[in-house]
Amino acid sequence: xxxxxxPEEIEAESFRIIAEEIRRMDRELPKAYAPVIQRVIHTTxxxxxxxxxxxSEGSMEAAVxxxxxxxxxxxxxxxxxxxxxxxxxxxxxxxxxxYMADEEVARLARQRQVTRAVVSMEKTVxxxxxxxxxxxxxxxxxxxxxxxxxxxxxxxxxxxxxxxGFVNVTEAKxxxxxxGIPCIVPRGRKGGSNVAAAIFxxxxxxxxxxx
Numbered sequence: 001x002x003x004x005x006x007p008e009e010i011e012a013e014s015f016r017i018i019a020e021e022i023r024r025m026d027r028e029l030p031k032a033y034a035p036v037i038q039r040v041i042h043t044t045x046x047x048x049x050x051x052x053x054x055x056s057e058g059s060m061e062a063a064v065x066x067x068x069x070x071x072x073x074x075x076x077x078x079x080x081x082x083x084x085x086x087x088x089x090x091x092x093x094x095x096x097x098x099y100m101a102d103e104e105v106a107r108l109a110r111q112r113q114v115t116r117a118v119v120s121m122e123k124t125v126x127x128x129x130x131x132x133x134x135x136x137x138x139x140x141x142x143x144x145x146x147x148x149x150x151x152x153x154x155x156x157x158x159x160x161x162x163x164x165g166f167v168n169v170t171e172a173k174x175x176x177x178x179x180g181i182p183c184i185v186p187r188g189r190k191g192g193s194n195v196a197a198a199i200f201x202x203x204x205x206x207x208x209x210x211x
Contacts, residue, residue: 011042014042015038015042018038018041018042019038021047022047022050025047025050027050029050032055032060033053033055033060035202035203035205035206036053036055036060036184036199036202036203037049037050037053038202039198039199039201039202040053040186040195040198040199040202042198043194043195043197043198044194044195044198046190048190049186049190049195052186052187052188052190053184053185053186053187054177054183054184054185054186054187055184056177056180056181056182056183056184058182059158059182059183059184060203060206062157062158062182063132063158063182063184063203063207064203064206064207065157066130066132066157066158066182067089067092067094067132067203067204067207067208068092068207069130069157070092070093070094071094071129071130071131071132071157071158072094072095072096072097072127072129072131072132073089073094073095073096073097073131073132073133073134073200074096074097074098074099074120074121074124074127074131074132074133074134075096075097075098075133075134075135075136075193075196076098076100076117076120076121076134076135076136076137076138076141076163077098077100077136077137077138077193078098078100078101079136079137079193079194080098080134080135080136080137080193080196080197080200081096081098082197083193083194083196083197083198083200083201084096084134084197084200084201084204085201085204085205088204088205088208089204089208091208092204092207092208094132097124097127097131098120099116099119099120099123099124100116100117100120102120102123105119105120105123114140115138115140115141117137117138117140117141117144118140118141118144120141121141121144121145121148122144122148124148124154125148125153125154130154130155130156130157131154131156131157132156132157132158132159132200133145133156133158133159133160134160134196134197134199134200135159135160135161135162135163135196136160136162136163136164136191136192136193136194136195136196136197137163137164137192137193137196138163139163139165139167139168139169139171139172139173140168140172141163142159142161142163142172142173142175142176143168143171143172143175145159145176146172146175146176146179146181149179149181150179156181156182157182158181158182158183159176159181159182159183160183160184160185160196160199160200161173161176161177161183161184161185162185162186162191162192162195162196162199163191164189164190164191164192164195165189166189169188169189169191170187170188170189173185173186173187173188174187184199184203
């Protein structure tokens with residue numbers, strides 16, 4: 001019969017196993033990025049993220065700075081939103097916004113024949129603040145986000161660019177990397193809302209401590 005543990009014990013044991021397997025691979029985690037890489041592997045059971053996660057220069061510091069400022073967090077899916085620890089985020093004065101189910105966003109997307117993800121990113125222009133973006137599904141959201149930043153219409157405090165799939169996914173991620181916006185990106189086709197939320201929570205816990 002399997003042993004049963006409290007949630008925090010299960011997580012601690014999972015992280016121990018991850019660390020042990022990485023040692024068996026004769027690999028080392030970059031100390032600065034270890035919390036993010038470990039949490040993504042914990043979420044996915046996929047050790048390929050050891051090599052695919054890209055961190056822009058000074059990314060950890062930039063993310064912590066944005067979170068400490070109480071930046072609003074914008075997600076491209078309610079699934080990513082559901083994965084974010086809003087209780088801990090609230091202690092820092094932050095909140096999570098997702099416009100994908102907004103009726104006006106849906107109407108404009110149909111009218112313009114674009115994705116709701118595109119219109120959702122455009123809606124953040126109204127925020128008049130530097131937001132923290134968590135993109136885990138739609139490459140069109142990431143592409144439009146970078147365009148809006150380059151047009152000077154938004155000033156992203158930080159971007160997690162983790163869309164998943166086959167169409168425009170790698171291209172969208174590489175455009176984000178090339179833009180110079182502070183970011184963390186799982187390069188290639190892999191990603192998803194769960195990965196985006198895992199990256200965000202790792203940064204959140206580094207900033208606020210697990211609560």
